[in-house]
Every structure is written in structure tokens, then in C-alpha cells.
Amino acid sequence: MSVPTEYYVVLSAVLFGLGAVGVVTRRSAIMVFLSVELMLNAANLAMVAYARHWSITGGTHALQGQGAVFIVLAVAAAEVAVGLGILVAIFRNRASTDVDELSEVRA
Amino acid sequence: MSDSTLNLVQLVAYAPLLALLGAVVNGLFGRSLKEPLPGIIASALVGSGFVLGVIALIAYPADAEGVRYTFGRFLQAGDLSVDLGFMIDQLSLVMTMVITGIGLLIHIYSIGYMRGDEGYARFFAQLNLFVAAMLVLVLADSFPLMFVGWEGVGVCSFLLIGFWYGQKENADAGRKAFIVNRIGDVGFLIGMFLTYQVFGSLDIQTVTQAAPAMLYGSAALTGIGLLYLLAAAGKSAQLPLQLWLPDAMAGPTPVSALIHAATMVTAGVYLIARTGAIYAQAPDAAATVAWIGVLTALVAAFSAFAQTDIKRILAYSTISQVGFMIAAVGAGAYWVGIFHVVTHAFFKALLFLGSGSVIHALGGEQDVRRMGGLGKRMKVTGTTSLIATLAIAGVPLLAGFFSKDAILSHTLTSPLLADSGSAVLYGLLLLSAVMTAFYMFRWYYLVFAGEERFEVAKRDNVHEAPAIMTAPLVVLAVGSVFAGYLGIQPFLARNVIAEWLAPVTAAVDFEHLSLTSEWLLIAASGVAAAAGLGLGYWVYAVNKGRLAKRLEPSPLTGLSRSGFGFDAASRAVLVHPGESVAEGLSVLDRDVLDRGMSGSAGAVGLLGRLATAVQSGYVRLYALTMLLGAALLGVLVAVLEVAR
Numbered sequence: 001m002s003v004p005t006e007y008y009v010v011l012s013a014v015l016f017g018l019g020a021v022g023v024v025t026r027r028s029a030i031m032v033f034l035s036v037e038l039m040l041n042a043a044n045l046a047m048v049a050y051a052r053h054w055s056i057t058g059g060t061h062a063l064q065g066q067g068a069v070f071i072v073l074a075v076a077a078a079e080v081a082v083g084l085g086i087l088v089a090i091f092r093n094r095a096s097t098d099v100d101e102l103s104e105v106r107a
Numbered sequence: 108m109s110d111s112t113l114n115l116v117q118l119v120a121y122a123p124l125l126a127l128l129g130a131v132v133n134g135l136f137g138r139s140l141k142e143p144l145p146g147i148i149a150s151a152l153v154g155s156g157f158v159l160g161v162i163a164l165i166a167y168p169a170d171a172e173g174v175r176y177t178f179g180r181f182l183q184a185g186d187l188s189v190d191l192g193f194m195i196d197q198l199s200l201v202m203t204m205v206i207t208g209i210g211l212l213i214h215i216y217s218i219g220y221m222r223g224d225e226g227y228a229r230f231f232a233q234l235n236l237f238v239a240a241m242l243v244l245v246l247a248d249s250f251p252l253m254f255v256g257w258e259g260v261g262v263c264s265f266l267l268i269g270f271w272y273g274q275k276e277n278a279d280a281g282r283k284a285f286i287v288n289r290i291g292d293v294g295f296l297i298g299m300f301l302t303y304q305v306f307g308s309l310d311i312q313t314v315t316q317a318a319p320a321m322l323y324g325s326a327a328l329t330g331i332g333l334l335y336l337l338a339a340a341g342k343s344a345q346l347p348l349q350l351w352l353p354d355a356m357a358g359p360t361p362v363s364a365l366i367h368a369a370t371m372v373t374a375g376v377y378l379i380a381r382t383g384a385i386y387a388q389a390p391d392a393a394a395t396v397a398w399i400g401v402l403t404a405l406v407a408a409f410s411a412f413a414q415t416d417i418k419r420i421l422a423y424s425t426i427s428q429v430g431f432m433i434a435a436v437g438a439g440a441y442w443v444g445i446f447h448v449v450t451h452a453f454f455k456a457l458l459f460l461g462s463g464s465v466i467h468a469l470g471g472e473q474d475v476r477r478m479g480g481l482g483k484r485m486k487v488t489g490t491t492s493l494i495a496t497l498a499i500a501g502v503p504l505l506a507g508f509f510s511k512d513a514i515l516s517h518t519l520t521s522p523l524l525a526d527s528g529s530a531v532l533y534g535l536l537l538l539s540a541v542m543t544a545f546y547m548f549r550w551y552y553l554v555f556a557g558e559e560r561f562e563v564a565k566r567d568n569v570h571e572a573p574a575i576m577t578a579p580l581v582v583l584a585v586g587s588v589f590a591g592y593l594g595i596q597p598f599l600a601r602n603v604i605a606e607w608l609a610p611v612t613a614a615v616d617f618e619h620l621s622l623t624s625e626w627l628l629i630a631a632s633g634v635a636a637a638a639g640l641g642l643g644y645w646v647y648a649v650n651k652g653r654l655a656k657r658l659e660p661s662p663l664t665g666l667s668r669s670g671f672g673f674d675a676a677s678r679a680v681l682v683h684p685g686e687s688v689a690e691g692l693s694v695l696d697r698d699v700l701d702r703g704m705s706g707s708a709g710a711v712g713l714l715g716r717l718a719t720a721v722q723s724g725y726v727r728l729y730a731l732t733m734l735l736g737a738a739l740l741g742v743l744v745a746v747l748e749v750a751r
Binding site for chain 2: 025
């Protein structure tokens with residue numbers, strides 16, 4: 001007996017929600033970052049789960065979900081590299097990573 | 108014609124270019140030239156043009172049918188081909204002599220008159236350009252090129268009338284002249300179109316040679332004639348387009364002299380004389396020309412009675428005298444019209460330049476009611492002005508007498524006017540001649556004779572003008588006496604000008620009168636002059652102007668002073684409606700178009716400001732907005748799914 005797909009999806013939704021709340025509520029850029037990663041991986045989990053669900057039910061494109069996950073991982077890795085680089089630069093300049101203080105660019 | 112003669116005659120084609128050169132030199136470099144130099148350059152170049160004219164006149168074989176000088180192609184469109192060329196013949200040579208000769212004297216006079224003026228070089232540049240344009244007008248061998256000169260004259264009159272443009276009235280007068288002239292120009296243009304339609308050519312000689320073969324009195328020829336009449340009325344200030352000339356006094360006095368004597372107003376007479384062959388085939392058009400001329404002569408002479416500005420009197424006198432010329436060319440006596448152009452050029456230039464001296468001496472005073480007695484203080488100006496006055500009044504043996512008498516007798520005997528009341532025309536012209544003598548006596552008496560009415564303080568300052576200004580006056584006075592002998596009655600002596608112009612202007616055959624009637628007509632002209640002068644003497648010298656004063660409040664005086672109310676009428680009929688339309692359009696422009704434009708611009712700006720409010724700079728807010736947007740999309744997709 002395997003775990004039903006619904007469980008994965010619910011878990012994914014919960015993780016996504018946690019991540020979203022984190023992005024909106026945390027003020028430290030690092031924590032925002034972490035929350036974004038959480039959301040990305042929640043999405044990944046959902047995609048993997050659906051891919052598995054499809055292969056179980058005899059779908060023909062089961063690998064597409066898995067493939068998408070790898071793309072997301074790759075993009076996330078790149079994003080982290082660039083994002084952390086920017087963060088380090090900001091921290092050097094301001095000794096803070098509070099995103100609310102980074103609001104000079106506005107109308 | 109031998110080659111060397113041909114070359115000598117063709118030299119005159121360079122006269123306009125010389126004047127143009129003067130305009131360019133003075134216009135571009137005049138500012139850096141020291142004072143009298145621009146005037147000397149301008150005078151020298153116009154003078155050279157005069158010399159070229161004299162050479163051509165002497166070399167010209169009396170029987171030649173015109174010498175052409177072509178610079179190149181002017182227009183080429185389809186079947187239409189127009190050369191940029193000059194036509195040198197008897198008529199254009201006479202006009203060239205008048206323009207450059209009188210023009211030269213006016214240039215020389217201006218050297219003194221304009222001394223110390225800020226726009227000294229500009230004045231001479233424009234004066235030269237004026238002469239150049241007028242020369243192009245009379246020398247052109249095709250209608251389009253003539254039109255170039257025609258427009259050039261219009262532009263220069265605009266520039267020179269508004270020469271002291273710092274004052275609004277002067278600028279307005281310049282504009283008025285230009286706009287009224289444009290009305291005539293429309294006539295010229297449409298006339299030109301019709302000419303091409305009928306004759307298939309715009310070459311003047313081709314057209315005038317083809318005209319006698321056309322159907323006598325046909326509608327097309329009459330139409331062309333009337334359109335050219337409209338053009339002539341614009342330039343020559345004939346009814347109802349005479350409005351601009353009295354206001355043209357706003358310019359410096361030498362300009363008035365140039366416009367009234369040598370250039371501009373004679374253009375209309377020249378145009379009709381030049382196209383005389385057309386009018387000879389279109390008696391209705393010719394009669395209209397004659398009537399317009401006669402009525403103008405009469406109305407303008409009457410308008411001159413009550414004017415108080417020294418130059419305005421002369422302006423109305425010009426309108427009236429040009430009316431005489433137009434009447435002559437309307438009668439088909441083209442040489443007579445040109446003859447009066449020549450004699451009139453002398454005495455009218457003299458009258459204006461004399462007025463200039465007076466205005467100069469009185470420090471800008473132009474009101475004849477504050478003049479008087481100047482003849483004693485300004486001997487040369489006074490004497491020469493008296494000669495001009497007597498000449499224009501038509502006193503026998505002076506220039507004006509011969510030309511005016513020729514006009515009168517030719518109007519009476521014209522075969523073109525036989526059915527259009529030639530006797531009435533003659534009578535009205537004779538009346539105008541009496542009136543001319545009267546108002547000219549008034550002019551002379553109020554300015555130069557009688558008691559001194561100007562301020563006592565000015566008395567010691569009143570002085571004769573410098574020699575550079577009086578010399579042209581003397582030359583013009585000599586011309587005013589002797590120019591008439593060019594066109595002496597053929598039964599008395601050789602009529603030089605009629606014989607000279609005959610190859611160009613003999614489109615209409617006049618029958619010779621019996622010797623008795625000739626003498627009767629001459630006597631009538633002499634009596635007219637004497638009557639006018641006598642009446643003037645009685646009213647102003649004997650009666651001391653008491654009668655004139657008593658008539659002052661009468662409507663007649665008002666009618667005369669307002670120039671028959673043409674100004675007010677055109678103001679009411681044309682200017683005010685035009686202003687109302689402009690007013691209305693400006694409301695549309697201001698309240699609808701402008702407001703609509705700025706309104707929509709404001710709305711876009713407001714939208715932009717609303718949109719920028721979203722850009723708060725808080726990353727977390729952006730994230731939340733994105734999230735909510737995504738959620739909203741999700742909900743939307745779900746709802747659509749369910750609905751399906």
C-alpha cells in the first residue's frame with residue numbers, strides 16, 4: 001500500500017502556505033529567501049506527486065513532472081547563487097538585511 | 108537689326124539685375140557700411156539701370172517688333188513652356204525710363220531724407236528691390252514672369268509702407284496694402300489661367316498677336332479683360348480696391364513718391380496697355396475699365412477735398428490721376444495712358460518729395476491746418492511745388508495739360524466706348540479735372556501760401572532742405588514743365604510718344620476730329636483747369652476758407668474726409684465679419700480643442716499618478732500582491748472549471 005497522492009498534495013499545499021506566509025511576514029532577507037525555497041520545493045513535491053500518480057494510473061507522460069522539477073532545482077540553484085551574492089553586497093553596505101529598509105526605489 | 112544694335116538694346120535686360128544686386132549688397136552688408144554709402148550704392152545701381160535704358164532707347168530701331176532676351180527656361184509643365192525672358196520694346200522701354208529715371212531721383216533724395224535713420228541700409232535695400240521688381244514686371248515677356256514682378260512689387264510695398272514697423276498703425280497699413288493687393292492678384296492669376304485656356308500660350312507677344320483674330324466681343328475675351336481689370340484695380344488702387352493707397356502714407360515720404368509716381372500704381376495701367384489687343388476685341392471689358400477709371404477719378408477727387416494730411420491729399424490725387432490713366436486705356440488709347448503715366452510721374456514725384464521737404468522742415472508735422480506761408484521760407488520747395496501743382500491741375504503748356512487733354516479727347520472719341528456713354532464719361536472726367544485743379548490749389552495754398560499757422564517756436568527752425576534733396580526737386584520741376592511736349596497734339600507738332608508707342612499700342616483706331624473740335628476740346632481742358640484753380644483761389648485766398656469752415660459740419664465734408672466711407676464699409680462688410688469668425692474659431696480653439704487636449708493630458712497624468720502609488724518600494728508588499736493575484740487567478744480558474 002502506498003501513500004495516496006492526496007496526502008502529498010495536501011503536504012505540498014501546507015508547505016507552500018508556510019513559505020508564502022514566511023515571505024510576507026519575515027523581514028530578514030535570509031528568511032525571505034528560505035521561505036521562497038520552501039515554496040519552490042512545495043511546488044516540486046506537488047509535481048513529483050502528480051508524476052507518480054500519473055505513472056500509477058498508466059499515464060504516458062509521467063516523466064514530464066520529474067523533468068520540470070529538475071528545471072526548477074536548477075533555476076533555484078542559480079537564483080540562490082545570484083540572490084545570496086546580492087544579499088552579501090547589501091549586507092556589506094548596510095550591515096542589515098531588513099527588506100523593509102530596502103524601500104528607497106519607489107514612486 | 109544689326110547685331111551690335113541688338114546687343115546694345117539687350118543691355119537693358121541687366122537693369123533689373125543691377126537693382127537686385129543693390130538690394131542684395133545693402134541687405135546683406137548694409138549694416139556694416141558707413142551712412143551715405145548704402146544710399147550711394149543704391150542710387151548708382153539704379154542710375155546705371157537708367158543709363159542702360161537710355162542706351163537701349165537710343166539704339167532701338169523705331170519700327171522693330173520687340174527684342175527678346177532669354178535667360179533660360181522658367182517653367183515646363185506638359186504643353187506649357189515659359190521662358191525666363193525679357194521683352195524689350197517701345198512700351199517696356201518707356202516704362203523702364205520712368206522707373207529708373209524717377210526712381211534714381213527718389214533714391215538721391217532719400218540719401219538726404221533718411222539721414223540718421225536706424226534702418227538706413229535696409230531702406231535702400233528695399234527701395235532697390237522695389238525698383239528691381241517693377242522692372243521685372245514691365246520687362247517680362249510672359250505673364251508668369253510678369254506675375255513674379257507683380258508680386259515682388261506687392262511685397263516691397265508691404266515692406267516699405269510698414270518701414271517704421273515699431274508703430275502699429277504703420278505695420279497695419281503695410282498689411283492692409285498687401286491684403287488688398289492680394290485680391291487683385293487673384294484676378295491676375297485666374298486671368299492668366301483663362302488666357303492659357305483661350306490662347307494656349309502665356310507668352311505676352313504670342314497672346315497679343317493672336318488676339319485680333321479672336322471673336323470680337325466674345326465672353327472669353329471679356330472675362331480675361333475683366334479679370335485683368337481686377338488685377339489692375341488692386342495694384343493701381345482703383346474702385347473698389349483703392350482702400351490701401353491713402354493708408355500707404357504710413358511709409359517714409361520717398362516711398363510714397365516711388366509708389367505713386369514710378370512704380371506700383373502704374374502697374375495696372377501698364378498691364379491693360381500691354382494686353383490692349385485683348386481689350387480692343389472686348390468692348391464690354393474696355394467700357395468697364397473706362398467706367399471704373401472715371402468713377403475712381405471722380406470719387407477720389409472729391410475725397411481729396413476735405414483731407415487734412417499733406418500726403419493724404421496727394422494720395423487721393425494719385426488715385427484720381429490713375430483713374431484718368433485707367434480711363435484712357437479703357438478707351439483704347441493706350442499710348443495716352445502711358446503718356447499720362449510719364450507726365451504724372453514727374454509732377455507726382457515732385458509733389459511728394461516737396462511734401463517730404465515740408466514735413467522735414469516742420470519736424471514731422473503733416474497737418475495742412477498747421478502749415479501755411481512756407482513758400483517764403485522754403486524757396487526751392489515752394490517754387491517747384493507750385494510748378495507741380497499747376498502741372499497736375501492741367502494749366503496749358505505744362506506737362507499735365509497735354510496728357511490730360513489727350514485723355515479727355517480720346518475718351519470722347521473712343522470707338523470702344525461709342526455704345527457705353529463716351530460723352531458722359533467725358534463730362535465726368537472734365538468735372539474731375541476741375542476738381543483736381545481745385546484740391547491741388549487748396550493743397551498748395553494751405554501749405555505754402557497764406558498766413559503761417561505752425562507754432563511760433565518752430566519759425567526759426569524752418570529751413571530749406573539740403574541740396575541733395577532740392578536737386579531732384581529741380582530736375583522733376585523741369586520734367587513737369589517739359590514732359591508734356593512729348594505728346595503734343597498731332598496737328599500742332601510731331602507727337603513723339605504716340606509715334607514711338609504706335610507699334611505696340613495701336614490696337615484701336617481713332618478717327619481724327621476736325622480742327623475746330625480739336626481746338627474746342629483743348630479750350631475745354633484749359634477752362635477746366637482755370638475754373639478749378641479760380642474756384643480754389645476764391646475759396647481759400649479771397650474768402651479765406653470761411654466757406655470751407657461753414658461746410659465743415661455738413662455731411663458732404665464727412666463724406667469727403669472718409670473717402671466716401673469705403674473704409675468704413677469694407678470694415679463693416681469684410682473686416683468685422685472676419686473678426687467675428689476668427690473670434691468664434693478662437694473660442695472653438697481655446698475652449699474645445701485646447702481644453703480637450705489639456706484635459707486628456709491631465710487624465711493620463713492622473714492615471715499615471717495612481718499607478719505609481721502601487722510602487723511602494725516594499726518587497727514584501729509586492730510579494731503579497733503577487734500572491735493574492737495568483738490566488739485570484741486560481742480561484743478564477745476553479746470557478747471557470749466548475750462552471751464548465
